[in-house]
Amino acid sequence: MSAKMPETVLESLNLGLQKALQENRNVILLGEDILDPYGGSFKVTRGLSTRFPEQVWTTPISEAGITGIAGGMALRGMRPVVEIMFGDFTTLIADQVINHLTKFSTMYRQQVNVPVVIRTPMGGRRGYGPTHSQSLEKFFLGVPGLSVIAPFNLLGDSPIGAPGELLYKTITKHNSPALFIENKTQYLLKLLSPADMIDYEVITVTPEDSFDCPFHKLSLRSSPPSQLSLAAYGYMAHLAMTAIKRLAYDYEIFCDLLVPTCLAPFHLAPLFKSVSQTGRLLTVEEGSQSLGWGAEVITRTAETLGDRLKISGRVAAQGIVVPAAPDLETECLPDEEDVIRKVLEMV
Amino acid sequence: MNKNIFFYEQLYTIRRFETMLLEKFSTGIFHGTTHTSIGQEANAVGILSHLAGHDLVVSNHRCHGHFLAYGGDPQALFAELMGKPTGVCGGVGGSQHIHWRNFYSSGVQGGTVAMAAGMALAEKHSGSEAIVVDFMGDGTLGEGIVYECLNLISLWQAPILLVLENNHIAQTTPSQMAVAGDITQRFTAFNIPATRLDSSDVLEISDTAEKLIHAVRAQRSPQALIIDTARLGTHSKGDDTRSTEEMDQLWQNRDPVTIHGARLSAADRDFVHEKVDARIQTAFEGALEGEGRSS
Numbered sequence: 208m209s210a211k212m213p214e215t216v217l218e219s220l221n222l223g224l225q226k227a228l229q230e231n232r233n234v235i236l237l238g239e240d241i242l243d244p245y246g247g248s249f250k251v252t253r254g255l256s257t258r259f260p261e262q263v264w265t266t267p268i269s270e271a272g273i274t275g276i277a278g279g280m281a282l283r284g285m286r287p288v289v290e291i292m293f294g295d296f297t298t299l300i301a302d303q304v305i306n307h308l309t310k311f312s313t314m315y316r317q318q319v320n321v322p323v324v325i326r327t328p329m330g331g332r333r334g335y336g337p338t339h340s341q342s343l344e345k346f347f348l349g350v351p352g353l354s355v356i357a358p359f360n361l362l363g364d365s366p367i368g369a370p371g372e373l374l375y376k377t378i379t380k381h382n383s384p385a386l387f388i389e390n391k392t393q394y395l396l397k398l399l400s401p402a403d404m405i406d407y408e409v410i411t412v413t414p415e416d417s418f419d420c421p422f423h424k425l426s427l428r429s430s431p432p433s434q435l436s437l438a439a440y441g442y443m444a445h446l447a448m449t450a451i452k453r454l455a456y457d458y459e460i461f462c463d464l465l466v467p468t469c470l471a472p473f474h475l476a477p478l479f480k481s482v483s484q485t486g487r488l489l490t491v492e493e494g495s496q497s498l499g500w501g502a503e504v505i506t507r508t509a510e511t512l513g514d515r516l517k518i519s520g521r522v523a524a525q526g527i528v529v530p531a532a533p534d535l536e537t538e539c540l541p542d543e544e545d546v547i548r549k550v551l552e553m554v
Numbered sequence: 555m556n557k558n559i560f561f562y563e564q565l566y567t568i569r570r571f572e573t574m575l576l577e578k579f580s581t582g583i584f585h586g587t588t589h590t591s592i593g594q595e596a597n598a599v600g601i602l603s604h605l606a607g608h609d610l611v612v613s614n615h616r617c618h619g620h621f622l623a624y625g626g627d628p629q630a631l632f633a634e635l636m637g638k639p640t641g642v643c644g645g646v647g648g649s650q651h652i653h654w655r656n657f658y659s660s661g662v663q664g665g666t667v668a669m670a671a672g673m674a675l676a677e678k679h680s681g682s683e684a685i686v687v688d689f690m691g692d693g694t695l696g697e698g699i700v701y702e703c704l705n706l707i708s709l710w711q712a713p714i715l716l717v718l719e720n721n722h723i724a725q726t727t728p729s730q731m732a733v734a735g736d737i738t739q740r741f742t743a744f745n746i747p748a749t750r751l752d753s754s755d756v757l758e759i760s761d762t763a764e765k766l767i768h769a770v771r772a773q774r775s776p777q778a779l780i781i782d783t784a785r786l787g788t789h790s791k792g793d794d795t796r797s798t799e800e801m802d803q804l805w806q807n808r809d810p811v812t813i814h815g816a817r818l819s820a821a822d823r824d825f826v827h828e829k830v831d832a833r834i835q836t837a838f839e840g841a842l843e844g845e846g847r848s849s
Contacts (some may be wrong), residue, residue, distance in 0.1 A: 227813045235679070267709075272702030275665055279672020282658070283610075284680065285673075302699075314660075315653035473694040 213368045216360050217394040218230035220251050220326075222371045223371030224288070227378040228259045231286060234378055237273045237289030246530055248292050249394055270299040273521045278308040278384075281321045288378055288506040293339050294329035297347070302465070308384040309352035320382040326374070330390040330442055330493050331540050336531030342494035342524070344388045348471040349390055353440065354385040355471040356420060357441040361409075362398040369398070369421070373468060376419045388470070390442035406452060412477055413449060420469030422477050426462070433463040433483055434554050436481040439491035440467055443541070447491050458547075460554050470500060478504070479511050487553055494525035504540070522549050558817050563754045563826045564599040565811050568619040568832045571628050572787065573779055575618075579791055583842065585637045588649040591619030593786030596810035597719050598623035600759030601779075604767045608656070608684040610677070612670035615650040616719075617659035619628040624657045626647070626835060632841035640844035649661050656684075667716070668688065671703045673808060674712035676773060685770045686714040693724030695733055695740065698777030707776045715763075716741065716778040721785040726795045741778035752782035754810045758816075784808035788843065 213219040222468045226236045236252060242265045246253030256263035266476050270291055277287035291297055295302075302326070311321050331340030347355055356377055364367030377385050397403070403441045410424045425448060426433055439447040444466040451462040463481040467474065488508055490501030501521040522541045530536050555563075572590040579588070589608065591598065598619035604626075620733055621631060626642065628770035634641030637725040650661040658673075660666050664832050677684040694700055695718075703810045704752075707714060720737060722729045743746035747769075751762050759781060784804045788794040815823055 233680075264710075265704070267705060268701035269706065271699045272671075272706055273669055275668020275699060276675065276703065276706060278675075279669040280676040280679075281672070282669070283673045283676035285676045302662065303665060304670065306662045307660065307669065310651075310660075311653075314643060314651040315646045315658070316642075317645060318653060462669035 210348055212263060212366065213371060213398060215398060216358065216370045216396050217249070217251060218430050219368030219371035219398055220235070220374055220389065221253060221255070222367035222372070223374035223378070224252065224255055225258070226367060226371070227288070227377045228255060228262050229378060233285045235260060235280065235285055235287045236290065237266050237287060239292050241265055241290055244250055244309060244360050247290060249324070249391065249552040251394070252290065255263075258280050262272055270296050271303055273304040273494055275307060275505060276302040276322045278303060278311065280322060281323045282311060282319050282476055286322045287377060288324045288326060288499055291325060291327035294343055295338050295341050297327055297343055297386070298348050300325065300362055300365055301346070303351055304347065304353060304384065304386070309350055312383060313352060320336070321384050322382045323384045324381070324387055325385070326387045326389060328389045328391045328394070330374065330392055331529050332392050334531055334533055334536060337528045340529040340536070342492070343469065343495045344386065345499045347386050348500060353471065354381065354383065354418060354469060355388060356469055357388040359423060359441070359466050359468055360396040361395060361423070362400045369427065370438045373420065381418055388441060388448055393442040396442070396445055403522040408450070414474035414476055417472070417474040420467070422468065422474065424477055424481065425451070425464040425466065426532060427429040427452065430455060430461045433461045433481070433485050435462045435487040435489060435545055435550055436462070436465060436485045436547070437489050437550070438465045438478055438509050439500070440470060443491045446543045447546055450550070454547060454550055458551065464551065470481065473503065473507060475507055479508060482508050486515060488519045489522065489549055490551060491522045491541060493524055493540060495526045500538065501522055515523065518553055520549050522546055557812070559822055561603070561760070562814055562818055562823070563757060563830060564597070564623055565595045565814055566826055566833070567832050568598065569624050569626070569811050571622060571631070572618060574834050574838055576791065578838070584635045584718060585829070586648050587790045588635060589788045589790050591615040591616055593804070593810070594719055595619050595719060595753050596713070596756035596759050596814070597717065597783060598795065600756045600801060601717060601763040603760060604644065604764050605687065608682065610656040610684060610686040611658070611674050612666050612673065612686060612688045613659035614666050614689055614694070615661050616665060616691070617650060618629055619651055619659060621652055626652070626654055626657065627837070628804040629837035629840045630654070630753050632838050633844050636841055637647065638718070638841065638844050638846055639840065653668040653771045661738050663690070663739070664699035667694065667700050667703045670714060671707050673716040674707070675710055678713055683771070684769065687717060687767075688714055689717045690718045691721065692718065692729045692733055692737065695737065696724070704744045704746060706740065709744050711775040713768055713774045714745070714776045715771050716776065718778065718797055719782045720746050720780055720782050722782070723785055725789040726793060737780050744777050746776045748778040748780060751783070752778040754783055754808045754813055756814045790815070
């Protein structure tokens with residue numbers, strides 16, 4: 208294990224994979240172009256095939272095949288980790304996830320475990336165009352038996368950083384299928400240390416039934432009571448973090464930012480608590496709005512809090528194809544300005 | 555027991571189970587749907603008789619014959635089909651989603667090949683001696699994941715016997731309307747050695763399977779066996795569009811119970827019938843008596 212502390216989300220995830228591979232010979236990485244010297248399209252697996260040649264398997268462009276094979280391997284005691292090069296290609300594995308991996312345990316009367324982790328980068332802002340820029344995780348929220356997990360770029364307590372620690376635990380401790388949602392723009396984000404977070408008060412809880420996924424609540428340090436609860440995950444949570452600081456400094460509007468790392472199953476108790484105090488809920492996601500994560504979060508909040516939820520809103524991508532041209536892509540995808548504008552509307 | 559009698563008993567057990575199932579379906583005892591193995595019993599019996607205890611079987615929607623030949627309990631399967639907690643999978647799986655010991659079946663065609671390939675690779679990686687026998691049909695060949703997996707099975711030399719039961723019909727679609735080109739070449743194109751056998755005779759199938767299973771075991775690499783066979787029953791319960799003439803022909807020439815039964819004396823056949831009829835009757839009644847869900 209490298210003694211060097213990771214600086215970015217990418218390095219942290221790489222260390223998480225390393226740790227899992229080193230500890231357990233039954234952890235197998237499968238994916239396209241993941242071998243050194245290339246080390247994967249986004250370099251998350253860099254160095255791993257050199258250190259663990261038996262456990263890192265490069266594959267042809269066969270997303271469905273390798274995901275299905277990972278399911279079979281998991282049924283026989285392995286802990287496979289599949290890298291899907293672009294999140295857009297998760298459509299190719301939908302049958303394997305929905306009709307196979309997540310079915311086995313229940314339909315075989317709990318006699319089997321299926322510890323498969325599918326890692327994939329979602330998101331745009333890189334100009335990759337319509338089929339390489341989407342955030343499609345909403346299609347996998349609500350699949351019975353599937354955990355959808357998304358890391359947040361905090362350094363945390365672990366020497367490998369919180370994203371890597373979350374990935375490591377998902378690979379080694381989570382005994383059912385998990386979709387681990389990374390984000391292309393998130394990879395290069397700095398892991399935020401307590402010193403970086405000096406302006407924020409961060410409260411982290413781990414909801415009991417949410418495996419080991421932390422749920423973070425951020426607010427501005429020593430601020431008056433929050434007026435709005437903002438919910439976001441992954442890269443959008445990072446943008447929202449900057450947004451709540453600007454809202455405080457420039458507009459004297461104070462927000463709680465709620466950041467789950469387990470998107471599904473939904474564990475929203477900390478969010479309900481915040482909204483019961485603020486009465487306002489804004490969800491932020493990079494996927495398109497209709498029937499998305501925010502829609503479910505708001506519905507669940509309304510069901511739980513009744514008329515204590517006074518006003519709700521969603522910031523999300525436009526419901527169009529994500530264009531390649533930088534100006535068009537920017538217009539399509541939600542950013543910090545969209546968050547601020549929406550908050551100003553709601554407060 | 556004499557091998558011929560043993561095989562006959564197995565063939566007839568599957569046949570009797572399936573006919574009992576169809577007879578009783580109309581009474582409303584069973585839930586959902588079912589796909590019977592009638593006509594294809596010799597594949598299950600001939601092949602699975604060569605498995606060792608640690609070997610694995612992956613099957614598909616038409617899995618009853620494979621399950622019974624693997625050694626599965628008819629009473630537990632009846633109970634599964636009745637949706638009872640006493641069923642193989644507590645009634646959750648139903649007819650086509652069965653798991654017991656190292657037997658697994660599932661209901662989406664191509665995915666079972668991926669599942670089987672993954673299992674074989676896991677066994678290979680862990681250094682076990684086990685092999686996987688994977689049953690698919692001609693209908694399975696329509697799904698793309700099959701070819702992804704044949705490629706990977708060959709690249710990674712998975713210890714697996716791929717058995718393709720070519721019954722020439724997928725639900726109601728004859729294979730000449732659904733399968734272009736040559737089936738054997740689908741395997742050999744990926745460098746998976748393939749053997750084709752046109753037979754409903756359990757002894758022929760058993761002899762061929764024995765050699766292939768030995769090869770998979772010894773070489774820790776894949777083999778394919780394509781068996782041209784006949785589905786003598788409907789796809790599920792009553793959906794068959796084939797003509798009476800065609801069916802009569804098939805029953806006359808391709809019934810594995812009749813073909814192998816001719817090797818036994820009438821007295822031996824009667825002995826087997828009596829024994830198996832009683833066993834299946836007991837299994838059915840036992841399943842019926844098993845407690846239902848308390849709701």
